[in-house]
Amino acid sequence: MKAARAARAAGISRPSDGHPPRSAWGLSGVSVRYGHHLALDGVTLRAVPGQITAVVGGDGAGKTTLLRCAAGALPPSDGRVSVPGIRQIGYLSPSGGIYPDLTVEENLSFRAAAFGLPPAQARARVAEHLDRTGLAAAHARLAGNLSGGMRKKLGVIAALLPGPALLVLDEPTTGVDPVSRADLWWLIAQAAAGGAAVLFSTTYLDEAQRAGQVLVLDAGRPLASGTAAEIVAAMPGVIRPLAARPTGQRPLAWRRAGQWRVWDPAGTPGASPALSPDLQDAVVVAALAREEARP
């Protein structure tokens, strides 16, 4: 009773155990302030079971704050966050949440015990995940002695261990080599295939393109959202290649793969043919459009 009162006082409500599972979790009009700094500004996001949702944005865009809210680790200043019960959330925090002075196996045993997994089930899951990610040989190594990629894998495995309904991963592939990234993607895809709602942040737009839903954040505000194809389709104007660096005031141009590209908001017929844009182009255009709209 006391705990329930405390929860209500904090603005948290939990329906009974028999409550049917939600069709999605997520954030609705969520804002988060750190002192005077508005880290998130009215963000809405759905995490649908069986689907992977990517949150992309540059440094300081608000990705980590959003994911902390989504995992229930941070209460919003405004808006609502709905999450499953704490036993059904798998969260990879920015630090990985791994104890460097415990071995791989000890880290996973601790996580399994904390989530109340029966020992036999925990052992089976740990063995399976370690095998599939190539960490089995490193099971007795201290986590602090693992490479960055191996540590990330361990963090993701630990988050997956309880078999979560909502899997929240903060930049699981940042600083990870391509082979390890592929392993991590396999794990993430498996979780989604198993019915988990997966929410992850990344700075890699090629990864975001693989997600079912994408939310692009910029300075704490949504810049674009939808499927990658929807975001690309919604891009205003056209993009054209340029032979050289453009001149003039506020050129709406950027360099990509050694070539200059320019955004023509009006889409007027030009000398050069329009390029077929991808998610990266669409995100850059969305950022330029926001810049343009500023007084």
Added chain:
Amino acid sequence: MKAMIIKEFRQLRRDRRTLAMMIVMPVILLVILGYAASFDVSRIPTVLAGPSARQVAALLRPPFEVVGTVPAAQAQSQLRDGHAAVAIVTGGARPVVLIDGSQLFTARAAEQALATMPARLSVRVLYNPELKTSDIMIPGIAGVILVFIGTVITSLGVVRERQSGTLEQLAVMPLRPRDVFLGKITPYFAVAAVDLAVVLAVGVAVFGVPFRGSPAVFALGALLFVFVTLGIGVLISSVSQNQGQAIQLAIMTLLPQVLLSGLIFPLSSIVAGVRWIAYLLPLTYFNEIARGVMLRAEPLTALWQPFLYLALLGAAVMTLAMLRFRSFLAPSAAAPEPDAGPGTGPDTEPVLAGTGEPS
């Protein structure tokens, strides 16, 4: 080199706690040491017993201060229970002076003062007949070691969790704050208990320190004391951003305990304006209990005051530490506890609404 100096100054300016400690600590230490550092005994609480007690009372001069008159049979128990440092029993061929040897400096001052008296007295030093320093220091040193383990090591253990970022992970795991709290301190508690046993065994075996009282009473006192020191450790870690700050703060709690608890300087010799600090320090009470039990075989009934104060300190420190710890684990701390029953369990679906600014 200039670049290095500028960089260091910039870092130092931002680490205000270190800066404050570098500037304020020497001043505090000087003031405390200046007032506390005294082995001079100006007052020796004395009880009188026997038929000629009144006549002896008239003859006694400072530093002896008569604090009561008791039947002869109770004279020794007055020393044992710490009510007096000297008991003068009259009625025999010559008065017998009993001195509590566990109060080393007071006992020495009493011997010196008695030597100048013209009366023929029979002097007996109890509890520490040879007035050995090790006998009174080792029980206190055991306390210092417990402070070290309890405060310094515990504070580092918890702050390491915060520094490595694993505390945030704990916040979203189905663990109640009190489970995390107790889980964190229990191993340190066990290590402290083993340490205490080893220190005492060495003290008794190597230094010949007597253990005359009840091990159970001693263990109870040590338990309460460790409880307080662990709480202080958690409290320190809760206000420290890193291990360096935790060590600084832990040392700031360790030093006054070593200097003011009566371990080195007799409490009665410390100026009253500073002495009150001693009564806020757990080591003061552990010293009383440890010396009382080990040297004088003091029973629990006579030690109720230090036990009570340790328990009160423990309750206050642990409550504060627990509250601070809960705030670490917010918002899980505000969320229902895992076994709180239907409707509040962890497997249900919470909705977090805007509740103000995150800390």
